[in-house]
Amino acid sequence: MGATRDTLSVIQEMATAMEEHRRHLTQLDSEIGDGDHGNNMHRGFQAALERLAATNPETPSDILKSCSMALINKVGGAAGPLYGTAFLRASTALSEKEELSAEDVAAAIEAAAAGVKQRGKSEVGDKTMVDALEPAARAAKEAASSGKGVGEVLRAAADSAGEGAGATVPLTANRGLASYLGARAAGHMDPGARSSYLLLDAAARALGA
Amino acid sequence: MVGLVLVSHSSAIAEGTAELLRHMAGEVEVAAVGGDTDGALGTDPERIKEAIEGLDADEVLVFMDIGSAVLSAETVLDVLEPEHKQKVRLVDAPFVEGAFAAAVLASTGADADECTEAAEEARTELKLYNEE
Numbered sequence: 001m002g003a004t005r006d007t008l009s010v011i012q013e014m015a016t017a018m019e020e021h022r023r024h025l026t027q028l029d030s031e032i033g034d035g036d037h038g039n040n041m042h043r044g045f046q047a048a049l050e051r052l053a054a055t056n057p058e059t060p061s062d063i064l065k066s067c068s069m070a071l072i073n074k075v076g077g078a079a080g081p082l083y084g085t086a087f088l089r090a091s092t093a094l095s096e097k098e099e100l101s102a103e104d105v106a107a108a109i110e111a112a113a114a115g116v117k118q119r120g121k122s123e124v125g126d127k128t129m130v131d132a133l134e135p136a137a138r139a140a141k142e143a144a145s146s147g148k149g150v151g152e153v154l155r156a157a158a159d160s161a162g163e164g165a166g167a168t169v170p171l172t173a174n175r176g177l178a179s180y181l182g183a184r185a186a187g188h189m190d191p192g193a194r195s196s197y198l199l200l201d202a203a204a205r206a207l208g209a
Numbered sequence: 210m211v212g213l214v215l216v217s218h219s220s221a222i223a224e225g226t227a228e229l230l231r232h233m234a235g236e237v238e239v240a241a242v243g244g245d246t247d248g249a250l251g252t253d254p255e256r257i258k259e260a261i262e263g264l265d266a267d268e269v270l271v272f273m274d275i276g277s278a279v280l281s282a283e284t285v286l287d288v289l290e291p292e293h294k295q296k297v298r299l300v301d302a303p304f305v306e307g308a309f310a311a312a313v314l315a316s317t318g319a320d321a322d323e324c325t326e327a328a329e330e331a332r333t334e335l336k337l338y339n340e341e
Contacts, residue, residue, distance in 0.1 A: 072284055073255040076245050078277040081254065081284035088287060119280060177276070 003100040007060040013206035015045035028191040032178040037191040044075035064091035089115035106144035113137040126174040132161035132196035151209030158200035165193035211315040212238030212266025217274040220244040234312035252281040268321035272308045302328035
């Protein structure tokens with residue numbers, strides 16, 4: 001099953017990225033949050049890999065759902081529920097599908113971004129994951145509708161997420177712990193926006209894009 | 210019977226509030242869920258879910274303290290089986306005062322609507338009165 005194998009590679013690559021960037025994410029979080037984002041994300045994705053190995057899900061949707069449960073239970077903080085929701089909504093968007101088109105993948109990213117917006121009650125400009133995910137969803141949709149393949153859709157999403165994450169640097173935060181810092185949050189990249197970019201970038205790389 | 214689940218970043222806050230409720234309201238089903246998976250400050254969706262499922266109550270009111278406690282509780286609602294989900298609601302109220310008001314009413318046999326209303330009123334209930 002091509003799409004199932006690809007989805008597993010995506011999760012594996014995401015877990016590797018969270019391992020590689022663990023210290024940097026934690027450093028970003030210690031500047032404007034409680035300094036645990038890198039460790040939490042790493043722990044969550046390791047739990048996701050263990051859960052996948054133990055449950056052996058057979059469709060992309062089931063793989064994403066399994067990851068969602070691991071992230072909800074093991075990441076902690078606000079990121080656990082938020083990423084858990086993202087993966088759960090992506091899973092629902094792909095339910096019953098055994099093969100994935102570029103449109104399917106774009107729809108999954110869109111559902112994930114919408115889930116995070118809703119759960120976190122956040123908009124673009126609040127200095128959160130949404131600053132990366134919403135532009136990513138828009139870019140994915142555009143890429144899919146202009147006939148790009150799955151890998152290129154993920155690459156377009158990742159690149160836009162990277163720009164969105166970069167754009168959080170000068171912002172003050174309206175959500176999360178950083179919102180208590182007021183103007184002092186400006187000058188730092190939002191760690192959640194950064195991890196959102198890293199995950200989409202890992203997904204694209206897993207498919208050679 | 211209405212039961213309560215108390216979700217706090219701190220197990221001491223959750224347990225202490227539950228203790229207060231049991232003492233003041235008496236016969237009421239209360240579950241305290243505080244701290245993260247390691248017992249440190251934080252919230253633990255898995256235990257929130259188990260508390261909701263394990264409570265001996267027809268209706269369950271969930272009280273949350275700050276920040277990710279709310280996100281965790283909302284996310285648990287997404288993953289609950291329908292049989293549990295339909296009897297649960299999250300209450301937007303001050304943690305201690307709201308849970309206290311709801312528990313007192315629950316102990317009298319009030320339904321979830323009445324308990325929720327009492328909890329929400331706790332937000333605007335004055336503790337100090339200005340002398341006119």
